Amino acid sequence: MTKPASTLPERDARTMSRLQKLRFFPLAVKGGKGSYLHSEDGRRLLDLSASWGAASLGHAHPALRAAVDRALSDQAGASILSAINEPAVSLGERLLEITPGSGDRRVWLGHSGSDANETIARAAVAATGRPRIVSFKGAYHGGTAGSMAISAHSVQEHAAKAEGLVALPYPDPYRPYGDDPSGQAVVRLLEQHFATDCPPEQVAAFFIEPIQSDGGLIVPPPGVMRALCELCAKHGILTVADEVKVGLGRSGAMHCFGHEEIAPDFVTFGKGLGGGLPLSAVVGPAEVLDFAATFSMQTLHGNPVSAAAGHAVLDTIAAEGLAENAGRVGAALQKGLRALADRHALIGDVRGRGLAIGVELVRDRETREPAAKEAAKVVFRAHELGLVVYYVGMNSNVLELTPPLTLTEAEAEEAVAILGEALADVAAGRVPDAAVAPYEGW
Numbered sequence: 347m348t349k350p351a352s353t354l355p356e357r358d359a360r361t362m363s364r365l366q367k368l369r370f371f372p373l374a375v376k377g378g379k380g381s382y383l384h385s386e387d388g389r390r391l392l393d394l395s396a397s398w399g400a401a402s403l404g405h406a407h408p409a410l411r412a413a414v415d416r417a418l419s420d421q422a423g424a425s426i427l428s429a430i431n432e433p434a435v436s437l438g439e440r441l442l443e444i445t446p447g448s449g450d451r452r453v454w455l456g457h458s459g460s461d462a463n464e465t466i467a468r469a470a471v472a473a474t475g476r477p478r479i480v481s482f483k484g485a486y487h488g489g490t491a492g493s494m495a496i497s498a499h500s501v502q503e504h505a506a507k508a509e510g511l512v513a514l515p516y517p518d519p520y521r522p523y524g525d526d527p528s529g530q531a532v533v534r535l536l537e538q539h540f541a542t543d544c545p546p547e548q549v550a551a552f553f554i555e556p557i558q559s560d561g562g563l564i565v566p567p568p569g570v571m572r573a574l575c576e577l578c579a580k581h582g583i584l585t586v587a588d589e590v591k592v593g594l595g596r597s598g599a600m601h602c603f604g605h606e607e608i609a610p611d612f613v614t615f616g617k618g619l620g621g622g623l624p625l626s627a628v629v630g631p632a633e634v635l636d637f638a639a640t641f642s643m644q645t646l647h648g649n650p651v652s653a654a655a656g657h658a659v660l661d662t663i664a665a666e667g668l669a670e671n672a673g674r675v676g677a678a679l680q681k682g683l684r685a686l687a688d689r690h691a692l693i694g695d696v697r698g699r700g701l702a703i704g705v706e707l708v709r710d711r712e713t714r715e716p717a718a719k720e721a722a723k724v725v726f727r728a729h730e731l732g733l734v735v736y737y738v739g740m741n742s743n744v745l746e747l748t749p750p751l752t753l754t755e756a757e758a759e760e761a762v763a764i765l766g767e768a769l770a771d772v773a774a775g776r777v778p779d780a781a782v783a784p785y786e787g788w
């Protein structure tokens with residue numbers, strides 16, 4: 347008797363480490379085009395995650411394919427550490443052009459949001475001689491030791507924190523710190539830290555996410571980020587805006603921090619910058635980014651093929667008006683989701699900017715009890731019905747929508763219809779606990 351061939355999920359279970367698995371349902375991807383993924387079992391799924399926002403141009407975009415093909419057909423090495431290559435330098439020039447800021451600035455190129463945030467955290471501390479960092483509870487700045495050290499997400503409770511790290515509550519209008527939806531209580535808390543246990547002259551940098559993504563896709567109330575950044579600037583503390591997930595068009599503007607009317611000292615980019623290829627960047631003052639040589643380098647940093655992908659992404663965002671598209675289609679998507687909220691009591695809140703949208707699920711709209719099990723079931727059922735969407739949040743109850751920036755209104759409508767069906771099925775008890783039990787999520 348011949349042994350039946352293994353499926354991809356079976357081979358994955360036998361072969362690939364659980365250390366890097368964050369699974370919600372049994373999706374095995376064979377390919378993809380535009381906003382759709384093709385699964386091993388022959389289905390076509392609408393991708394509302396875009397691999398956590400990385401596939402910013404959707405899948406197999408012709409501009410990205412052409413750029414990568416060109417870069418590989420006459421390959422300018424693989425690294426910028428010991429030899430200069432044109433695609434990396436011109437990408438740096440372009441990032442300086444599109445990122446607001448003044449004075450002498452530099453660009454550092456890496457290959458993940460984690461390495462970008464780790465680099466600027468280490469460099470800010472080393473260059474200023476100030477040992478401490480301020481960030482937010484729920485922040486996910488990366489999965490390397492140095493980026494986890496300045497993060498405060500529940501999934502990383504095992505990780506060592508930077509000495510003296512202060513993690514402020516994120517200004518969350520739906521679950522407000524100190525019962526103050528305006529967020530001003532967070533500003534007062536930072537003032538209090540500065541006056542007591544965290545003298546500001548000890549703080550090198552303040553890390554913000556203009557929308558807190560993995561902590562629950564939270565949009566801060568107006569003016570709060572600005573007030574916090576101003577308070578830090580008053581004490582010579584450098585602001586770092588982590589735009590890794592929500593930057594470069596996703597929010598409906600080129601930079602998500604633009605909505606907050608702040609001027610961060612440093613900006614970190616990742617995910618969508620490479621359109622699905624490994625690429626990240628830090629942009630900011632030369633004083634810090636030039637303070638030492640050989641301080642933060644990995645062999646493939648400044649890789650010309652990744653840099654070429656970055657060029658294709660920036661070209662396409664401009665040529666196809668993708669920031670505007672994210673704003674327009676995102677508004678239609680939010681409208682559709684709010685209409686769903688009228689019919690589905692599980693939806694407690696719909697929020698976001700452009701194509702960075704969160705749908706918070708609750709068991710009771712009065713008490714706002716997080717509906718974590720239900721969120722796991724909704725994403726599971728949505729996958730069965732042809733939609734890829736994951737959940738995030740410190741309470742594991744926020745559906746996160748970060749689709750390709752190329753998403754169309756028709757695709758947004760399709761997504762809303764599928765989500766509506768998934769919500770109805772979960773509310774009616776048609777998704778058993780046993781179905782989601784094998785998927786650990788987070």
Ligand SMILES: Cc1ncc(COP(=O)(O)O)c(C=O)c1O
Pocket residue numbers: 398458459460461463486487488489555559560588589590591592616617
């Ligand atoms: C806001 C933010 N910063 C940094 C990172 C880390 O990026 P990467 O996983 O590409 O290293 C993430 C990843 O989810 C993120 O959402």
